[in-house]
Amino acid sequence: MHTLANERKNHMIKVDRFVFNPFQENTYLVSDETGECIIIDPGCFNDDEEKELDDFITGHKLKIVGHVLTHCHIDHILGMAHIFHTYGIRPVMHKESLETLHNAADHGKLFGIEMTEIIEPVTFLNEGDLIKFGHAQLEIKYTPGHVDGHICLISHQSGFIIAGDVLFQGSIGRTDLPTGNFKTLEASIKTKLYTLPDDYIVYPGHGPHTFIGSEKQSNPFVRG
Numbered sequence: 001m002h003t004l005a006n007e008r009k010n011h012m013i014k015v016d017r018f019v020f021n022p023f024q025e026n027t028y029l030v031s032d033e034t035g036e037c038i039i040i041d042p043g044c045f046n047d048d049e050e051k052e053l054d055d056f057i058t059g060h061k062l063k064i065v066g067h068v069l070t071h072c073h074i075d076h077i078l079g080m081a082h083i084f085h086t087y088g089i090r091p092v093m094h095k096e097s098l099e100t101l102h103n104a105a106d107h108g109k110l111f112g113i114e115m116t117e118i119i120e121p122v123t124f125l126n127e128g129d130l131i132k133f134g135h136a137q138l139e140i141k142y143t144p145g146h147v148d149g150h151i152c153l154i155s156h157q158s159g160f161i162i163a164g165d166v167l168f169q170g171s172i173g174r175t176d177l178p179t180g181n182f183k184t185l186e187a188s189i190k191t192k193l194y195t196l197p198d199d200y201i202v203y204p205g206h207g208p209h210t211f212i213g214s215e216k217q218s219n220p221f222v223r224g
């Protein structure tokens, strides 16, 4: 577990990152000073990883009030049933993610990973929606190209993006999986992410964080 605290405009939103499952996927807890938090892309898939997450939530007296999926590739949803059964919170996602969600078990078999239970969403997120918890809010951007239904979450209060598998430090999401498309991904990055301020922190679905400005300058796949 790595703590990635950041402060901006005297309002503190805390981002905590866990690296879970064989895909080394980043699971994020985003909380503010009230202790309310949302979990994004829970990837925990064995008892040790579930315990690490639960102990952190209990130890920091956090209350999970939201469960958001940037997209439904298996590495980002392996912990969805644990979150639902432990905290009673159903996942929310973009409606275009449903097909990937329903194919997750087959997708997992390709990698020798068993996905035993899918939790169905009952509400969906769209471009421009705001997710509110504590005194914080995150704005939804629709960012397809890696896969249909992909969303990013943006904090304008604290200047960061939870970017899923759209943009990484020095890389971008792969586009060779079903519904992936490079031109669509490039457009998502250029119109939805590179239009944000250079000092916004990018928290990706894999690997370390980066900044909008540095990716615009030196990302080898999509330049700003």
Ligand SMILES: [Zn+2]
Pocket: 071, 073, 146, 147, 165
């Ligand atoms: Zn993915």
